[in-house]
Amino acid sequence: MAVDHLDKDVLTHLRDVMEGEYRTLLDTFLEDSQERVEALRKARDTKVLGEIAHSFKGSSSNLGAVRLVELCHRLETEAANQSLxxxxxxxxxxxxxxxxxxxxxxxxxxxYPF
Structure with a gap:
């Protein structure tokens, strides 16, 4: 895994804690993230954009997506002061x-199929 994109330690911890639900967690993250990316692209209001970015930042942080966290944080912050x-x-x-x-x-x- 690319170190600057994913935090392998976060995934290892989640795998240990979630055990049999780990794959479900990954599936949910992937599905939700795809929906958030689409929602970001469709947003027509900077406030909504900031809210989606905040939510995406949280889920990305929980799953160790380091670069996504950084980008979503930037978007959340800049949405208050920038145009769409x-x-x-x-x-x-x-x-x-x-x-x-x-x-x-x-x-x-x-x-980790199970």
Missing amino acids: QALEPLVDEIGDEFAFVRPLYELERQR
């Missing part, structure tokens, strides 16, 4: 980062 148009590149960067980590999480799911 100015935030589009950051939304795109979040989408790109999720596209990068998604296969890493899918590989993790395959490693």
Whole structure:
């Protein structure tokens, strides 16, 4: 796993704590994250954008998606002071980062099928 994208220690801890529910947790994160990326792209209000970024930041933090946390934090912070148009590149960067980590999480799911 890419160290600067995922915190392997967080995943190890979750795997130990969640045991048989670990894969379900990963599935839920992937599904919810895809929905959040789509919601970010569809948002037409900076307040809504900031709220989605805040929620996405929390779930990404819980699952060790280090770079996603950083990007969502930036979006959450900048949404208060920027226009939607100015935030589009950051939304795109979040989408790109999720596209990068998604296969890493899918590989993790395959490693722990139960």
